[in-house]
Amino acid sequence: MTRKAVTVAEMETDNGNKGVLRAAIAGCGSIAQVHAACLDRQKGVKLAAVCDIREERAQGLGEQYGAKVYTSFEKMLQEEDFQVLHICTPHYLHVPMAETALAKGLHVFMEKPPAMTYGEYARLKEAEDRAEGQLGLCFQNRYNPGTLQAKKLMEQGIPGKVKGGRALVSWSRNKEYYTESGWRGSLKTEGGGVLINQAVHSLDLLTLFLGKPVKADAVMANHHLKDIVEVEDMMEAFIRYENGVEGCFYATTAYCTNMPPIIELHCENMNLRIEEMRAACFDFEGRELTGENFPTTRTEQKEGMGKSYWGAGHLDCITDYYRALKEGKKIPLGIPQVKNTIDLMLAVYESARTGNEIELAH
Structure with a gap:
């Protein structure tokens, strides 16, 4: 239609x-x-x-x-x-x-x-x-400066072909976060825990760079609020992508504080890391590559809204949406653009709940 x-x-x-x-x-x-x-x-x-x-x-x-x-x-x-x-x-x-x-x-x-x-x-x-x-x-982390800079670097071919990737989310959610909300912590009303509520943005970025997922093998656990909530506070997944690339995903809300998520791409020429508001390149010994050969690793700063670790992409994401409506154009970020992420999130949950590796239907 x-x-x-x-x-x-x-x-x-x-x-x-x-x-x-x-x-x-x-x-x-x-x-x-x-x-x-x-x-x-x-x-x-x-x-x-x-x-x-x-x-x-x-x-x-x-x-x-x-x-x-x-x-x-x-x-x-x-x-x-x-x-x-x-x-x-x-x-x-x-x-x-x-x-x-x-x-x-x-x-x-x-x-x-x-x-x-x-x-x-x-x-x-x-x-x-x-x-x-x-x-x-609203997948606003696609508009973070670090994400945009990493995309630019990849388009320029500087890191080389992606060979693998990992995503790490270490946040903290206490008992009151769930008990005072009236809906969090219940499978019926929240649908899950750390993956669906906190770390889906990091799963989205991993998939944005690695491509179409084809298989997911996952485990989940509730480590620190066993008698309080029904949902997981830890999710770990091994993901196979269509192009043969493999990704590792780990997320927890049982950490002692909220740290910036890390997305890291292992590429032919270097490792490319997105952390907080910047993208940075590292050699395979862990040394950051700087200087005139890497001018594009320096990112402009954007104003964040809400909690700092939410990123700084909400304004640009919403502005982009309204720009399309005003101009009578198709919006830039809807189901077709995040289909891989939604499919993968649901497959990760299915794998973790059944104990089986899940092949994604396309």
């Missing part, structure tokens, strides 16, 4: 002002604060409404940005005039809300994860196929 992207010229606010896209946010937790701040910096975009079942959270965000406040998602859809919905709710609401909004003709920008199960994933793709609105996914 050919989608019709609604342009700014076709938009009209309830005040009769043409050229303004009106947005709404469902879910007013910490990540919604980042989305609202990004929307506030978009020309031709107005945050019209916010919604949360906790009225005090919706009220706080609404007052800060001059948006109308709702405690009912259904009521906001029925009463408010807007064109783009940002979904910042708990995981189990992502797909149902996206289905409802897309069926109503809205554009949707969704926080991770796109889906918790194969069934939800199929429903989301079906809803997108039927929709005229465009479904954008």
Whole structure:
């Protein structure tokens, strides 16, 4: 089905002002604060409404940005005039809300994860196929300076062919993080732990550079909150990719603090590492390669929003999405662009739960 992207010229606010896209946010937790701040910096975009079942959270965000406040998602859809919905709710609401909004003709920008199960994933793709609105996914770490710099280096051929890769995430999540949320820690409402909630961005970057995954062999464990949550705090996976490259993935939330994720590519000429906001090249003895031969390893700094280890790509990711809507173009980051990551995430969980190596269907 050919989608019709609604342009700014076709938009009209309830005040009769043409050229303004009106947005709404469902879910007013910490990540919604980042989305609202990004929307506030978009020309031709107005945050019209916010919604949360906790009225005090919706009220706080609404007052800060001059948006109308709702405690009912259904009521906001029925009463408010807007064109783009940002979904910042708990995981189990992502797909149902996206289905409802897309069926109503809205554009949707969704926080991770796109889906918790194969069934939800199929429903989301079906809803997108039927929709005229465009479904954008927030994989903001693709816009981090280090990621962009690594892509540039690879395009220039400086590191050489990728021979393997690894991703390492070491974060900390305590008991209160789960018990005070009302939904985290439950397979039914969160869908999983460290992989689906924290480390999916690192899995995405590993796959962005290594290609199409074909097999996954994984194990998971709950080391430090056994009597508190149902979900894993450790996930380890060995991944085979279509081009013969192999990747290793390790993520934990049982560490004592939150450290920047590391993505490292072992290439023909050197090792290329993405850590924090920079990409750096190392020889095979571990010495960083610097000087005039590596001018592109120096990265510009970007303003981060939210927690520092979330990266600094939210503003660019959201700006890119709205630029496409305004220009009537196809959005740059939706299901087709992150299909490999979603397929791999679900396969890793299946492998860890069954104890079998899983071959991905394509």
